[in-house]
Amino acid sequence: MTERKEGLVSLVITNYNRARYLRECLESIRLQTYPHWEIIFVDDASTDDSVQVVREWMEEHRDMWSEDRQLMILTLPRNIGFAGAINAGFYLARGEYIAVQDSDDYSDRERFAKQVEYLQNHPLVDLVGTNYYAFPDHAPAEKKRATWIRYGEEIRRVYGRGGHCVCHGTILFRGKLFDQIGGPTRRISGAEDYEFIAKALNSKAQIENLPEPLYYYRVHDSQRSAQYYRRKESNDAN
Numbered sequence: 001m002t003e004r005k006e007g008l009v010s011l012v013i014t015n016y017n018r019a020r021y022l023r024e025c026l027e028s029i030r031l032q033t034y035p036h037w038e039i040i041f042v043d044d045a046s047t048d049d050s051v052q053v054v055r056e057w058m059e060e061h062r063d064m065w066s067e068d069r070q071l072m073i074l075t076l077p078r079n080i081g082f083a084g085a086i087n088a089g090f091y092l093a094r095g096e097y098i099a100v101q102d103s104d105d106y107s108d109r110e111r112f113a114k115q116v117e118y119l120q121n122h123p124l125v126d127l128v129g130t131n132y133y134a135f136p137d138h139a140p141a142e143k144k145r146a147t148w149i150r151y152g153e154e155i156r157r158v159y160g161r162g163g164h165c166v167c168h169g170t171i172l173f174r175g176k177l178f179d180q181i182g183g184p185t186r187r188i189s190g191a192e193d194y195e196f197i198a199k200a201l202n203s204k205a206q207i208e209n210l211p212e213p214l215y216y217y218r219v220h221d222s223q224r225s226a227q228y229y230r231r232k233e234s235n236d237a238n
Contacts, residue, residue: 004096004175009037009112012089014082015103016043019050021218024106026057030064034112039071042089045079083192087183099172104218111214115172118210126205127173129166132215143216149209159201166207168193170215177205
């Protein structure tokens with residue numbers, strides 16, 4: 001079992017051909033008020049210049065890297081899909097906490113601080129997500145707060161009905177949860193992140209969402225699982 005570094009947030013970013021969004025994604029982590037984090041960037045055999053963009057960004061900020069703050073780039077030799085890529089990142093995570101962010105989205109600068117504080121103050125909770133703002137790629141100023149996120153005991157009830165009410169890109173969880181249950185599988189094509197939340201709940205993990213939007217979710221036609229999540233947003237709250 002991984003010996004986890006106390007207080008460290010290991011952020012796993014999986015990527016496939018999202019070069020145009022990566023600087024905004026990474027800058028949102030550099031500007032986090034929570035100081036103890038590492039980035040594990042897993043490139044799923046992109047055919048664009050994603051890896052070059054990340055390496056250039058890493059070099060531009062070389063003064064901030066240390067033994068306690070690292071950026072690891074894992075380039076997969078062939079495309080294995082979201083489940084395989086994110087599992088690779090989870091296995092490399094050293095932190096007491098593991099967080100997720102999609103490579104075409106970005107986070108509020110207070111995100112890690114508020115999620116870590118919540119878990120520290122609620123020792124029985126294993127995973128915490130947040131609400132978020134969605135915005136169209138062509139009009140980033142047109143942000144809308146999500147209305148399908150649920151809280152408290154309602155989360156378990158929604159998943160018990162086969163619904164979805166936790167935005168996977170917002171989650172931060174205790175590393176020991178991954179040590180206990182592992183990551184998503186490839187059993188549900190296009191909805192592996194839904195499976196991970198359901199798997200956690202089935203293991204009796206306690207899950208909560210923070211009502212404050214601390215994440216910015218980019219909506220575009222080529223995003224992963226776009227049709228799946230748009231359908232969920234309209235249906236799951238019913």
